[in-house]
Amino acid sequence: xxxxxxxxxxxxxAVSPQELEARLRAxxxxxYHHLHPFHDLLNAGSLDRNQVRAWALxxxxxxxxIPVKDATIxxxxxxxxxxxxxxxxxxxxxxEADDQGGIRRWIxxxxxxxxxxxxxxxxxxxxxxTRFAVEAYVNFVRExxxxxxxxxxxxxxxxxxxxxxxxxxxxANYPFISKDTLRYFDKRLTQxxxxxxxxxxxxxxxxxTAEQQTAxxxxxxxxxxxxxxxxxxxxxxxxxxGLIPPGAYDPKDWPE
Amino acid sequence: xxxxxxxxxxxxxAVSPQELEARLRAxxxxxYHHLHPFHDLLNAGSLDRNQVRAWALxxxxxxxxIPVKDATIxxxxxxxxxxxxxxxxxxxxxxEADDQGGIRRWIxxxxxxxxxxxxxxxxxxxxxxTRFAVEAYVNFVRExxxxxxxxxxxxxxxxxxxxxxxxxxxxANYPFISKDTLRYFDKRLTQxxxxxxxxxxxxxxxxxTAEQQTAxxxxxxxxxxxxxxxxxxxxxxxxxxGLIPPGAYDPKDWPE
Numbered sequence: 260x261x262x263x264x265x266x267x268x269x270x271x272x273a274v275s276p277q278e279l280e281a282r283l284r285a286x287x288x289x290x291y292h293h294l295h296p297f298h299d300l301l302n303a304g305s306l307d308r309n310q311v312r313a314w315a316l317x318x319x320x321x322x323x324x325i326p327v328k329d330a331t332i333x334x335x336x337x338x339x340x341x342x343x344x345x346x347x348x349x350x351x352x353x354x355e356a357d358d359q360g361g362i363r364r365w366i367x368x369x370x371x372x373x374x375x376x377x378x379x380x381x382x383x384x385x386x387x388x389t390r391f392a393v394e395a396y397v398n399f400v401r402e403x404x405x406x407x408x409x410x411x412x413x414x415x416x417x418x419x420x421x422x423x424x425x426x427x428x429x430x431a432n433y434p435f436i437s438k439d440t441l442r443y444f445d446k447r448l449t450q451x452x453x454x455x456x457x458x459x460x461x462x463x464x465x466x467x468t469a470e471q472q473t474a475x476x477x478x479x480x481x482x483x484x485x486x487x488x489x490x491x492x493x494x495x496x497x498x499x500x501g502l503i504p505p506g507a508y509d510p511k512d513w514p515e
Numbered sequence: 516x517x518x519x520x521x522x523x524x525x526x527x528x529a530v531s532p533q534e535l536e537a538r539l540r541a542x543x544x545x546x547y548h549h550l551h552p553f554h555d556l557l558n559a560g561s562l563d564r565n566q567v568r569a570w571a572l573x574x575x576x577x578x579x580x581i582p583v584k585d586a587t588i589x590x591x592x593x594x595x596x597x598x599x600x601x602x603x604x605x606x607x608x609x610x611e612a613d614d615q616g617g618i619r620r621w622i623x624x625x626x627x628x629x630x631x632x633x634x635x636x637x638x639x640x641x642x643x644x645t646r647f648a649v650e651a652y653v654n655f656v657r658e659x660x661x662x663x664x665x666x667x668x669x670x671x672x673x674x675x676x677x678x679x680x681x682x683x684x685x686x687a688n689y690p691f692i693s694k695d696t697l698r699y700f701d702k703r704l705t706q707x708x709x710x711x712x713x714x715x716x717x718x719x720x721x722x723x724t725a726e727q728q729t730a731x732x733x734x735x736x737x738x739x740x741x742x743x744x745x746x747x748x749x750x751x752x753x754x755x756x757g758l759i760p761p762g763a764y765d766p767k768d769w770p771e
Contacts, residue, residue, distance in 0.1 A: 290761045387740035388747060391647035398654060480762070484643035487760050488748075491644060494758070495751040502750075504743050505546045506736070 276463035279472050283459070283479055287417040290483035293424075297490040300498065302424050304432020309510035311433065312372045313497045315365075316508055317389040317489065320382045322365045322443075324393050326352040331400050332408045344457055351450050361450075364443035371440030373515075384508035388492025396485045403478065406471060410462050410478035414486060415455035422447055532719035535728050539715070539735055543673040546739035549680075553746040556754065558680050560688020564628065565766035567689065569753045571625045572764055573645040573745065576638045578621045578699075580649050582608040587656050588664045600713055607706050617706075620699035627696030629771075640764035644748025652741045659734065662727060666718050666734035670742060671711035678703055 274282070292298055300306050301314060329348045336342045354360025369379045378384060400408035422444045429436045466475040496503045503509050530538070548554055556562050557570060585604045592598045610616025625635045634640060656664035678700045685692045722731045752759045759765050 294761075296756075296758065387648070387744040388644055391651040391741075391744060392643070394654065395647040395650055398650065484760065484762070485647075488643040488647060491748065491751055491758070491760060492744075494756070495747055499756040500552075500750070502552065502747070504740065504747060505550075506740070 271469060273467060273469045273472055279463060279466060279475070280459065282472075282476060283413060283462075284416070286476060286479050286483065287414070290480060290487065291414060291417045291421070292483070292486040292490050293417065293421045295487055295490040295494075297494040297498065298421070298425075300494075302428030302432075304428065306498070308372065308433075308435050310497045311429075311436070312369075312374055312510070313508055314493055315369045315372055316374055316379055317385045317493055319365055319369060319379050320385045320389055321393050321489065322352070322362050323380075323382070324397060326362070328397050328400055331397060332405070335400075335405050335408065348450075348454060351446070361443060361446065364446065368440045368443060371437060372435065375513075384506075386492045386496055386507050387504060388495075389489050392485045392488045392492070396482065399478075399481060404474065406462065406465050407474050407478040409458050410466070410475040411482040412458045413455060413462065413479050414482050415451040416459060418451040418455070419448055422451070527725060529723060529725045529728055535719060535722060535731070536715065538728075538732060539669060539718075540672070542732060542735050542739065543670070546736060546743065547670060547673045547677070548739070548742040548746050549673065549677045551743055551746040551750075553750040553754065554677065554681075556750075558684030558688075560684065562754070564689075564691050566753045567685075567692070568625075568628045568630055568766070569764055570749055571621075571628055572630055572635055573641050573749055575621055575625060575635050576641045576645055577649050577745065578608070578618050579636075579638070580653060581617070584653050584656055587653060588661070588668075591656075591661050591664065597717075604706075604710060607702070617699060617702065620702065624696045624699060627693060628691065631769075640762075642748045642752055642763050643760060644751075645745050648741045648744045648748070652738065655734075655737060660730065662718065662721050663730050663734040665714050666722070666731040667738040668714045669711060669718065669735050670738050671707040672715060674707040674711070675704055678707070 297314075301311070306314070326349045329345065329352070333342055333345050333349070336345060350360075352361040354363055357363065366376060366379065370376060382390070396411070399411055403411075426441050426444050429441065430438060462475050466472045496507060553570075557567070562570070582605045585601065585608070589598055589601050589605070592601060606616075608617040610619055613619065622632060622635065626632060638646070652667070655667055659667075682697050682700050685697060686694060718731050722728045752763060
């Protein structure tokens with residue numbers, strides 16, 4: 260048995276910031292979860308209400324942990340100016356009061372889908388695959404270099420496309436979805452590009468050696484796998500073959 | 516939408532050590548990965564050589580990280596007598612030289628399946644779901660109490676049954692599997708019960724309050740989900756629906 264697929268060896272020479280950006284975009288083109296079949300099923304209206312519920316329930320845990328992830332990054336920044344920029348992400352997600360912020364807007368979606376709010380917030384019913392992937396993301400930004408931690412946020416470069424397709428697709432195809440329940444995504448259409456621009460500028464400025472550039476690209480590959488893996492788990496449990504792991508959300512336990 | 520499935524609330528009163536053991540065994544009966552459909556497919560000879568390769572390749576990462584997990588637990592033990600018992604797990608996995616120990620015996624299996632050894636050891640081709648689940652296990656034993664860390668090893672109580680079925684099933688059904696390549700499991704038939712007895716005695720002795728007993732049971736539930744989730748990822752990527760995530764082992768890249 261002989262390998263035809265070569266391992267990815269680091270480049271020996273550094274590339275220009277523009278070339279680095281091009282390579283990061285190429286990673287997104289090949290590995291961002293807009294290519295995952297579950298994404299198409301969701302947007303095309305091919306899922307039933309319970310499958311959409313499973314998605315929203317699991318994705319809640321990701322949303323809820325994003326400020327924890329960002330606070331971890333913030334705790335590693337020794338530069339006040341950098342912290343001033345980064346803290347906005349936490350403010351966006353947590354809002355100024357309990358009825359505000361990105362996490363609250365996600366709850367509007369799970370509310371709109373008829374999920375029990377205490378059950379959602381307990382995260383008792385999420386898939387182990389969701390939990391492990393999200394925890395891997397938080398651990399990554401704690402354990403790797405600050406440069407890699409910032410680079411792992413660069414999937415937001417690719418978010419606007421997926422959000423536009425998702426909102427229009429879900430509104431057109433699901434009678435149980437309203438524009439109001441999807442308002443999380445409205446905000447993200449402006450927040451994600453702002454955040455992505457900041458992180459991309461930082462990475463282009465600070466990843467100057469070949470080793471740093473490789474680390475940055477691998478951080479983005481890692482983050483793509485965090486997102487992709489969550490859709491793998493959802494697709495496996497609730498679509499094909501449809502085998503729900505012990506203890507995870509099972510629509511049979513929640514009669515209408 | 517109203518819940519019919521109640522959340523699992525902790526018991527208000529502690530139970531006897533015997534009753535705790537019975538509850539731990541009941542968790543295994545319901546959640547250990549002997550119930551996973553991938554386990555049946557593997558043992559029944561329903562997988563092709565490449566699917567068995569994918570299993571062995573991914574499981575290698577779990578095997579390779581077990582001594583890291585056990586060293587993490589060892590580092591948290593302040594009692595020399597306890598450390599003397601626990602360190603044997605690391606010795607079993609790492610052996611006395613490069614050609615010995617449990618990890619080396621797992622490599623005998625991946626060698627026997629024709630997998631490139633450097634590729635296996637690089638873990639470059641494992642599924643993100645495998646990586647995240649195994650890392651979750653290592654993080655669990657670092658972050659939780661020592662009691663919970665020890666309790667998370669209790670899946671070994673259920674290992675002998677699965678190993679016996681696996682060895683006989685694989686030998687009977689796969690012409691590309693020999694007794695010699697499965698020698699990892701021979702050793703585990705004696706090591707796993709010894710280790711499980713020690714951990715079970717420890718847990719029965721030290722989990723005396725209702726809170727501790729609940730924590731111990733939840734640690735075992737967690738560990739069952741670590742094992743189960745790995746088979747979910749394998750089943751999804753290589754059996755049904757058979758969607759291999761970007762970058763993971765793809766038999767098409769490895770012509771015979």
